[in-house]
Amino acid sequence: MATEIVFYDIPSSLPNKAWSPNTLKTRYALNYKGLAYKTVWVEYPDIESVCRQIGAAPTRNKPDGRPHFTLPMIHDPSTGATIADSAKIAAYVDATYPDRPSLMPAGTVGLHRAFEDAAHPLIGPIYPYCLPASHALLNPVSAAYFRRTREELWGKTLENLTPAGDADRVEWKKLEDGFGKMDEWIRASGEGSKYLMGDVLCYADMWMAAYLLWLKLVLPGRWGEIASWHGGRWGTLLQNLEKYETVL
Structure with missing residues (x-):
């Protein structure tokens, strides 16, 4: 079997x-x-x-x-x-x-749940950028479903969801600052820490990497900037986890 x-x-x-x-x-x-x-x-x-x-x-x-x-x-x-x-x-x-x-690691399941609850609001600005870009990459049957459900949720068309002009600058800075807060959490374990638990990779790091990879895949034109935020932490994180992106 x-x-x-x-x-x-x-x-x-x-x-x-x-x-x-x-x-x-x-x-x-x-x-x-x-x-x-x-x-x-x-x-x-x-x-x-x-x-x-x-x-x-x-x-x-x-x-x-x-x-x-x-x-x-x-x-x-x-x-x-x-x-x-x-x-x-x-x-x-x-x-x-x-x-x-x-x-x-043992005893951290609850802490990981708390991390998700704290981290998710920090990356809230990601959605108006990544949802329209994701829609463009979906197969037709999923694209139609995705458009209908997301437009119902957000109350506007996908074409009008992405911030532009001054709103873009404000919302993009909010996203950078949100990742900046997570950078602070990582540095709290030591200035040279690679991961949230220091040098030990955990699910929370994969959680952050998943959203970063989403940005890289659907907004490739803005990835260079994101990768450089906070001393290049996020580009390095994806490089470190690249071997775990394999599609089987």
């Missing part, structure tokens, strides 16, 4: 298909732990039916109370487990495969 983990991701027209920051967190995690897996690509309109078919729990509820199913998701035939949500997946593979490198 097959024992490799099945990892469900969202395709794009990019050469390696992978692009979503949420699923990139899980791709980093699986590759870092060296787990055998295969990718199954699922277009946006098919996510709910695929999740229901294999028994995944919804990750949250929609505004009208209906269950909302999202990727990433994994199915582990070795245990029969089906897990959605990148942080839950990281905790699961750590608990199930403790002989592999740790994503969330």
